[in-house]
Amino acid sequence: MLKLLAIGDVVGDCGVDFLVKKLPAFIKENNIDFTVVNGENALPGSGISLNITEDILSAGADCVTLGNHAFNKKDVEKAFDRYPDRIIRPFNYDGSLEGEGYTILDAKGWRIGVVNLVGRIYLTPVNCPFLAMDKALDYLKDRTDIIIADFHAEATSEKKAFGYYVDGRVSAVFGTHTHTPTADEQVLPGGTGFITDIGMTGATDSVLGLKKEISIGRIVHHKRSRFDWADTNPAMMGAIFLVDEHTGKCHSVERIKVIE
Numbered sequence: 073m074l075k076l077l078a079i080g081d082v083v084g085d086c087g088v089d090f091l092v093k094k095l096p097a098f099i100k101e102n103n104i105d106f107t108v109v110n111g112e113n114a115l116p117g118s119g120i121s122l123n124i125t126e127d128i129l130s131a132g133a134d135c136v137t138l139g140n141h142a143f144n145k146k147d148v149e150k151a152f153d154r155y156p157d158r159i160i161r162p163f164n165y166d167g168s169l170e171g172e173g174y175t176i177l178d179a180k181g182w183r184i185g186v187v188n189l190v191g192r193i194y195l196t197p198v199n200c201p202f203l204a205m206d207k208a209l210d211y212l213k214d215r216t217d218i219i220i221a222d223f224h225a226e227a228t229s230e231k232k233a234f235g236y237y238v239d240g241r242v243s244a245v246f247g248t249h250t251h252t253p254t255a256d257e258q259v260l261p262g263g264t265g266f267i268t269d270i271g272m273t274g275a276t277d278s279v280l281g282l283k284k285e286i287s288i289g290r291i292v293h294h295k296r297s298r299f300d301w302a303d304t305n306p307a308m309m310g311a312i313f314l315v316d317e318h319t320g321k322c323h324s325v326e327r328i329k330v331i332e
C-alpha cells in the first residue's frame with residue numbers, strides 16, 4: 073500500500089510558515105509516500121512565486137498544484153521553468169499558457185500521475201474539466217500506476233459529479249478552492265478515493281484566510297479595502313489516501329487537521 077497525502081490551499085505567509093513547520097514531521101510520523109500541496113494562495117494576496125514553490129517542495133511536497141489564481145503573479149512562470157514536472161496548473165486552461173496540467177512523478181519506484189483541473193461553476197468559464205480529464209487519462213493510463221486529481225472548484229455538485237465521472241479510472245480525487253473541508257470522504261464504488269474539499273493551510277481565525285475585519289468590511293459595508301491575510305490559529309488540513317499500488321484502487325480516505 074502507498075500512503076498519499078493531499079494538503080489544502082496554503083494561504084499567505086501564515087500558511088507557508090505553518091506548512092514548513094509541520095509538514096516534514098507529519099510526513100515522517102505517518103509514513104507518507106507521496107505528497108501533493110495546493111499552493112495557489114501561497115503568496116499574500118494569492119498566486120505563487122519561485123521562492124515559495126521551493127519552500128513548499130523543501131518542506132516535503134512532491135508536487136505543487138494550483139487553481140484559479142495560478143497566474144495571479146508572473147513569478148509563477150519562473151517556477152514552471154525551474155520545476156516543470158513538480159508544479160502544475162489547471163490542465164483545462166488554454167494550452168498556450170505556461171506550465172503543464174499533469175505530471176508523472178516517482179514514489180518508491182511506482183509512477184504517480186497528478187492532474188490539476190479547475191471547475192466552471194461560479195468560476196471563470198474555461199474548457200470542460202471532465203473532457204480535459206479524459207484527455208489527460210488517455211495519456212496517463214498506460215504510463216502510470218496511480219493517478220491523483222486535484223479538482224479545484226467552487227460547487228460541491230460539480231466536484232462530486234467529477235468524482236463519479238472518473239470513478240474506477242483514478243486512485244484519488246480531492247477537491248480544493250473553498251478552503252473549507254467537507255466531511256464526505258469515501259471510497260466510491262469503482263475504487264476511487266474521494267473528498268469534496270480538503271480545506272486550507274493557514275489562519276483559521278479568519279474568513280477563508282482573509283482577516284475577518286476586512287472580510288466583514290467588504291461583505292457588510294461594501295468597503296473596497298485591500299486584501300490582508302490573517303495570521304492567528306494556523307492549521308494544516310488535508311487527506312490521506314491509502315492506495316494499493318498493484319491495482320490502483322483506494323482502500324481508505326482519512327481527513328487530517330494539524331494544529332499547534
Ligand SMILES: [Fe+2]
Nearest residue numbers: 081112113249
Ligand atoms: Fe484557494
Ligand SMILES: [Fe+2]
Nearest residue numbers: 139140141249
Ligand atoms: Fe481557488
